[in-house]
Amino acid sequence: MSWVEERLKEMGEILPRPPAAVGSYVPTVRTGNLIVTSGQLPVLAREIIFRGKVGKDLHEVDGSHAARICTINALSQIKASIGDLDKITRIVRVEGFVNSADGFTNQPKVLNGASDFLVELFGEAGKHSRFAVGVNELPLDAAVEVALWVQVSDD
Amino acid sequence: MSWVEERLKEMGEILPRPPAAVGSYVPTVRTGNLIVTSGQLPVLAREIIFRGKVGKDLHEVDGSHAARICTINALSQIKASIGDLDKITRIVRVEGFVNSADGFTNQPKVLNGASDFLVELFGEAGKHSRFAVGVNELPLDAAVEVALWVQVSDD
Amino acid sequence: MSWVEERLKEMGEILPRPPAAVGSYVPTVRTGNLIVTSGQLPVLAREIIFRGKVGKDLHEVDGSHAARICTINALSQIKASIGDLDKITRIVRVEGFVNSADGFTNQPKVLNGASDFLVELFGEAGKHSRFAVGVNELPLDAAVEVALWVQVSDD
Secondary structure, eight states, X not given: OOHHHHHHHXXXXXXXXXXXXXXXSOSEEEETTEEEEOOBOOEETTEEOSBSOBTTXXXXXXXXXXXXXXXXXXXXXXXXXXXXXXXXXXXXXXEEEEEBOTTOOOHHHHHHHHXXXXXXXXXXXXXXXXXXXXXXXXXXXXXXXEEEEEEEOOO | OOHHHHHHHHTTOOOOOOOOOSSSSXXXXXXXXXXXXXXXXXXXXTEEXXXXXXXXXXXXXXXXXXXXXXXXXXXXXXXXXXSOGGXXXXXXXXXXXXXXXXXXXXXXXXXXXXXXXXXXXXXXXXXXXXEEEEESBOGGGBSEEEEEEEXXXXX | OOHHHHHHHHTTOOOOOOOOOSSSSOSEEEETTEEEEOXXXXXXXXXXXXXXXBTTTBOHHHHHHHHHHHHHHHHHHHHHHHSOGGXXXXXXXXXXXXXXXXXXXXXXXXXXXXXXXXXXXXXXXXXXXXXXXXXXXXXXXXXXXXXXXXXXXXX
């Protein structure tokens, strides 16, 4: 088992089977030493488990859990692509979209569910750049959508 | 004529004259083997032909047509930059923003207008990562905005 | 003093101390010759100075000032990372999110506050690709959020 997956296990997480793409695209593309994922939703066992608007239907803590699940799903997609998460040399970027009720402005707190998780898992290599924005609607009424850019070692 | 343009012709499409940028920026930038386009709107002959919110003013099928037109415009910008679309070795990423009515959550269907087109045109090399999100407003009230990242061969 | 900072001074601007990240991430990441910044808010002396929705609480000219401040903050983050802005060989991309009132569709005008500034400062190297979209909410009720991708020279 890889180092990163050992660490995930210690953190009480397990990589799910990677969710299917919701549309005619693929979950990851590699270009040079970069892998970019498609936008990931808070899906568990094929169901979106956090739906609705943060700040109305959901508390920001729920949004934060949702962001964490999106991120785990992104990692499961990356593993399906490169076989071993230990090849990740840097989390380059987290792109976060929060399905936001009018007046909800704590998108950073929601995305910390992704960011804290990545730093806990990867340490220094997990420190990433990020944008976090609110949007009025997301696919399938998901609460959060997260995409990752990661840098991987040469094959 | 390039292979990709032959294929476009078979698909009943023709590359338009690339739309002008709506602001003080440029349509594409190359960095290494990547070209990133600016956000493209559903413009035809200098007019935005799909305006308003998908799910209220427009059906999602219209949104899908709009996404296809944005994507063709992005390709016309890339051609203006590199001269020949056959130099594209991979569509890396589609970034899609859908001007969404409250309650409209089928952004993936809208963006399939871009994704299906790219896969039909480029085959395996057209398979891309993607994010699709809803937003409450877009420039000039466009229904969709699409940006592309593509990988090109060395000169 | 670097050439770019001389030019900034001529333009009447000064690089601020880089704003702290609003969350558990870092302001910039370098991958290869690219630096990507986190989303920057219109912060001056630790305060967000343009809050609310463009088109309702704020005029688009205010939004444009806000976009300029976000961009200066992004440059201050890049300087903190690479030490000298003269190492920037190209502004690759501006990503702009505008906190938009219903019916406000002039996001390009708002982002021109970023784009005009970059072209004035860097000349040809400042010409960038861009997306500009509206969103219904942004962190801390900021009027605009801007992220940059820049290309830098080899060390």
